Amino acid sequence: MSIYAGLDVSDKTTHVCVVDADGTVLKRDVAASDPEVLAKWLSRHCKGLVRVVLETGPLSTFLFHGLHERGIPVDCICARHAKGVLATRVNKSDVHDAEGLAQLARTGWFKRVHMKASATHIDRAALRIRAQLITTRVAMANQLRGLLKLFGLRLGVARTPGKRRERLAALYQQRPDLEPLFAPLVASMEVVEEQLRASNRLLESRATTDPVCSRLMSVPGMGPITALTFTASVEDPHRFNRSEDVGAYAGLVPRRSQSGERDVRGNISKAGDPMLRRSLYEAANIVLCRVQRPFALQEWGRRIAENKGNKRARVAVARKLAVLLHSIWLNETEFRWA
Numbered sequence: 001m002s003i004y005a006g007l008d009v010s011d012k013t014t015h016v017c018v019v020d021a022d023g024t025v026l027k028r029d030v031a032a033s034d035p036e037v038l039a040k041w042l043s044r045h046c047k048g049l050v051r052v053v054l055e056t057g058p059l060s061t062f063l064f065h066g067l068h069e070r071g072i073p074v075d076c077i078c079a080r081h082a083k084g085v086l087a088t089r090v091n092k093s094d095v096h097d098a099e100g101l102a103q104l105a106r107t108g109w110f111k112r113v114h115m116k117a118s119a120t121h122i123d124r125a126a127l128r129i130r131a132q133l134i135t136t137r138v139a140m141a142n143q144l145r146g147l148l149k150l151f152g153l154r155l156g157v158a159r160t161p162g163k164r165r166e167r168l169a170a171l172y173q174q175r176p177d178l179e180p181l182f183a184p185l186v187a188s189m190e191v192v193e194e195q196l197r198a199s200n201r202l203l204e205s206r207a208t209t210d211p212v213c214s215r216l217m218s219v220p221g222m223g224p225i226t227a228l229t230f231t232a233s234v235e236d237p238h239r240f241n242r243s244e245d246v247g248a249y250a251g252l253v254p255r256r257s258q259s260g261e262r263d264v265r266g267n268i269s270k271a272g273d274p275m276l277r278r279s280l281y282e283a284a285n286i287v288l289c290r291v292q293r294p295f296a297l298q299e300w301g302r303r304i305a306e307n308k309g310n311k312r313a314r315v316a317v318a319r320k321l322a323v324l325l326h327s328i329w330l331n332e333t334e335f336r337w338a
Contacts, residue, residue, distance in 0.1 A: 005102055006103070010094065027045055161193055220287055283321055288301050
């Protein structure tokens with residue numbers, strides 16, 4: 001008999017529901033959110049197990065790889081897609097969600113999510129830490145500027161720690177009583193900046209030693225951080241049948257709403273990985289504004305900027321960059337200047 005199971009995962013416990021090929025519920029239970037515990041439960045209670053389904057979430061990677069290593073046929077599905085099916089019930093609960101996921105496993109009406117390897121998640125964790133350090137540094141710098149203005153003092157342009165110290169020393173001469181007040185904030189900013197430099201060195205070293213990242217960095221405007229972000233987000237270039245699909249994966253294609261005679265194209269979907277989308281957008285801005293040597297993609301983007309504005313041009317160039325990077329990765333070539 002074919003058996004299907006749905007796992008509704010929470011932080012400590014997981015609700016399990018098992019159904020047969022006709023959709024009849026055979027068993028419900030609650031187990032710890034641990035792959036070893038879940039694998040033992042499924043092996044003991046599910047003879048003839050065909051598929052196990054769980055949603056994307058904080059523990060989905062940990063549970064997916066743990067169950068897969070223990071021989072459990074598991075699929076991870078997009079939580080946003082599953083929400084439409086699970087929302088059909090009047091009352092929402094973990095028990096009902098587990099049953100809904102089990103029914104999805106039985107019907108096969110779901111979209112599998114590509115689960116990245118552990119090594120890829122290490123790179124993505126390092127990139128997320130760097131992004132958080134940048135956010136913290138910017139927030140602290142804005143706080144410093146805003147507080148100084150309360151006392152009629154303006155920090156001015158201070159893009160480096162040394163320049164900032166010079167400006168603060170000059171301002172403290174006007175208000176010496178403010179120096180001990182701002183000392184903790186300034187010291188914290190320096191610590192964050194030091195850790196950010198260490199994070200940049202780690203990521204740059206990782207990118208320069210990776211042959212794929214080295215080839216991607218041959219593209220104008222593509223630095224080590226963007227190259228590493230692209231490889232960590234895509235992971236496997238063979239996942240996509242066409243290079244054009246990478247732009248859609250990054251959420252850089254327009255939304256479409258078509259029915260009958262109505263066909264509306266809206267703004268970009270912003271689906272997929274936001275970290276990849278931001279990196280490609282920043283790289284596109286560098287291509288349009290800072291790369292001195294002209295090439296075809298830059299000229300094409302500047303024509304779009306003249307006709308439709310800079311923002312649309314950056315989005316279009318970012319989408320083209322995704323296609324170009326995927327082609328270089330897939331064909332194991334480097335960028336050639338036209």
